[in-house]
Amino acid sequence: MLERKPHKDRIEVTFVLPADAPPGPVSVVGDFNDWQPGVHTLTPRKDGNRAVTVALPAKRAHSFRYLAAGDYWFNDEGADARDGANSRLHT
Structure with missing residues (x-):
């Protein structure tokens, strides 16, 4: 699931997954972090899910x-679109 919070020149996108599906550590990797695992690792939230927030430029x-x-690589079912094997989001 993706949560978005708009700001003047950027969008804060929060990537959200259930606490245990899949089990173990999970990172979101993409063109915004040069596809580097571990840069944006999801952490537990009070609601029981895991999440990480990334500030991205608006209108991209x-x-x-x-x-x-x-x-284990997988996509976000709530993404805006697909880009080949990848999920795609629009800010």
């Missing part, structure tokens, strides 16, 4: 995926 499109333990 970004490709991303999630990377879980065991080299």
